[in-house]
Amino acid sequence: MTSATLAGLVGAALVGLGLYGLIANPQPLRKILAFNVMGSGVFLVFGIVARKGAAAGLPSDPVPQAMVITGIVVAFAASALAVALVLRLFEETGRATLSPDAWTKPSGEGAEAE
Amino acid sequence: MSVLQALDIGLAFLVFAVAAWTIFARGGFAATVGYVVYGLLLSLVWIRLFAVDVALTEAAIGSGVTGVLLIGAAARLRGAETEADEKSLRGLPRLFIAGLCVLVALALAAVVLLFPDSGPSLAPQAMRHLPETGLGNPVTAVLIAYRAFDTMLEKAVLVLAVVGVWSLAADRYWGGAPGEARAERPEPTLAFLAQVLAPLGILVGIHIFWVGADEPGGAFQGGAILAAMWMIVMMARLTEAPRTSAFWLRLALVAGPLVFLIAGVGGAIFAGRFFAYPPGFAKPAILFIEAFMVLSIAVALPMLVAGPPRREPRADRSR
């Protein structure tokens, strides 16, 4: 089993792990973390595709590498926006939760419009 | 089993264990710290996959800057974790979801195992045209020359993310500055680190950007290091974040994609096709574009981490 196959298997396991964390964890910050874990797992599967494309004297195909670099930067931008949303939610309502019950309960704070 | 194989297997287990810790840990802060460790270990995996540029990007942006973002958020959200009003899944639905996720993972693992030993690759074509671009690093060539349009759109995504984050400000703070004000007496330890590290970091960042033309490195990695230096100076409160309505800030943010777009259109005029580089002029053009990209990245990343404006813009225009 080569190192590339091992990395691909780890990537597959990370996708499953991240997917579970995204669905099962109720807190938004944990969902963002799980989403990042899942994303890096997908990038690892890209990595094995790149490694299998070793040719022309290069140990790894450069095009999937460039796509992964692009993906890492875009994933960071998405995480930043998501974190800003969660923090704003926390500022407005005093709680960071996505459960619908929190919004139907009558409360004094959090009632002013954004 | 050779030593390298033992290292690979140990690293794979460690990465999986730390990722599992990130998902299943008790508190949000502990999970976030686990994520930063996980990102650094992942860089080692990327090195074993012989993708050094990706390893640098993962360590700098994937684990470093994302880690700063998430740790800041986890620290601020620490009081919000009450399990009582969270109806988390219990029992049968949780097992069902876990089973489905295991199924997804197994399907992906089967695909990975069914890969042939070597597959189709664009590496020969990338290497064939590398001398025309004047670069020595094929990944940089793919990013800035072969797939320049994708990279320009990615810079535009960064700018859009900054606009999205800024638009979350309350109405009265629009145009103000994010973060805290500059401290009269900044904390000495952090201030010492910022004062010693920032000049070195700027040098290292510019070096990694410049060297990325021929060796592993590049605009994203160098820009992330420059961004980290600005962030540490802001965190030490030796300086404060600029007002979001400041013209120089907005110009620096837009400069990257704008110069890229102008170069692309210029390629249409001077070299016959959108985003073509005139022969013999390719490397200077690429470095010129990359310089502005580094500027944009170094400005966009700290603005994304700093968040929406939280202080009112002062009535006077003095900085």
Place this chain on the structure above:
Amino acid sequence: MSLVDLFSIVAIGAGVFFFLAGTVGLLRFPDGLSRLHALTKADNLGLGLIVLGLLPRAESPLAAFKLVAIWALVQLAGATTAQLVGRAVRRKGTAA
């Protein structure tokens, strides 16, 4: 096996030992401050010995200088972080 290789193996082995000791301290010491104490040994001595072991194998004097610079930067960051964490632990107790 030449003398240089032997020196590298001994130095890197000693460095690994200090890293191991630091990790055991992190996991087994009772409170935050003593764990910090264990970790800074890993930073200082562990990394220093590993860098020392790698110096004879560097390709050029510039690469050797980069290795030493990395060690110095890790020490700087580690010392600052240890100070800040220690201060937070003292202020807020171990629930920091």
